[in-house]
C-alpha cells in the first residue's frame with residue numbers, strides 16, 4: 421500500500437503532538453552492551469528484549485510518548501506474550517520507528533571526522549522495515565567541534581547523506597528524522613556551538629531542498645546550543661534556551677512540523693529544564709519536543725538493574741522521566757516536580773549511536 425503525502429505529514433505531526441515526544445531506544449548491540457555494563461548486566465538477546473519490553477509496556481507512558489525508535493534486532497523481536505514488540509507499541513497508540521544508518525565511519529582523507537554510512541541497499545531495507553511496522557526512521561550524522569573542526573568537507577558529506585536518506589524515506593512512505601548532531605564533547609564555548617550548529621543546519625537544509633525532500637513530512641533532530649562539556653564557563657538554562665531558539669529561527673524553515681532534540685550527554689534534569697525553558701519562550705513556528713535516549717533511560721536502567729523483581733521500579737522511573745519531559749513540552753516543568761522521582765540518575769552514559 422502506498423503512503424500519500426498527507427499521511428506522511430499526519431504521521432510527522434502525530435509524533436510531535438502536544439505533550440508528547442520520542443523515546444530513542446535504538447542503541448546498537450555494542451552500545452546497549454555498554455549501557456548494561458554500567459549496571460553490571462550481561463547483554464544477551466533475551467535481556468535486551470526484557471529491558472525494551474519493560475519500557476514499552478509501562479502503563480500510562482503512551483500519554484507522554486508518541487513514538488519509539490527501534491534497532492533492527494528489536495523491530496524483529498517478540499515480547500514475552502509472543503506479540504512482536506512493534507505491534508505492542510502500535511496497539512498502545514505509540515508509533516514505531518527504526519534506526520536505519522549503519523554508523524559514523526572515518527571520512528576518507530580525514531583523521532578525526534566521520535561520515536555516516538548506510539545508503540547502499542537502503543531503499544530495499546526501508547521497504548522491509550515498513551512491512552515490519554516502521555512509520556518513521558532515524559539517521560544520525562556526527563559533527564565534532566575543536567579549534568580546527570568541523571571541516572566544510574565533513575559538514576557537506578554528512579548533509580548530502582542525510583538528504584539522500586530523507587528522500588528515500590519519503591519515497592518509501594516513511595517519515596525521516598534528520599539528525600545532524602554537533603557533539604558537546606570539548607572545551608568550546610556556547611558561542612562556538614551556535615556558530616557550528618548554524619552552519620551545519622544551513623548546509624543540511626540546502627541539501628534537503630536540493631534533493632526534493634518535503635519539509636512538511638520530516639522532523640529535525642538536532643543538538644541544543646550548549647557549552648562544550650569541558651568548557652570552564654557553562655551557560656545557564658536561560659542562555660541555552662535563548663541561543664537554541666535563536667539558532668533554529670535562523671536556520672529551520674517554518675514548514676518543518678517539529679524539532680525533536682537529542683539529549684547528547686546532558687543530565688536528565690538539564691535536558692528537561694532546557695526543553696521547558698525553550699517552550700516557555702514560545703509560540704514558535706515548529707513544535708519543540710524531545711527524542712531522548714540517555715535522558716529518558718539512565719534512571720530506568722539504574723532502577724531496573726537487570727533484575728526481574730525490579731521491573732516495576734524500572735517502569736516507574738521511566739514513567740516519571742517521560743512525564744517530566746511532557747511537562748517541558750508545555751514550558752511548565754520545575755525542579756520541584758522531581759520530588760516525585762522514584763530514583764535519581766547520576767552516572768554518565770556516553771553516546772555511540
Ligand code: 13P
Pocket residue numbers: 444560599682683684685711712713714715771773
Ligand atoms: P541521546 O538522547 O542519548 O543523545 O540519544 C538520542 C539519539 O537517538 C542519538 O542518536
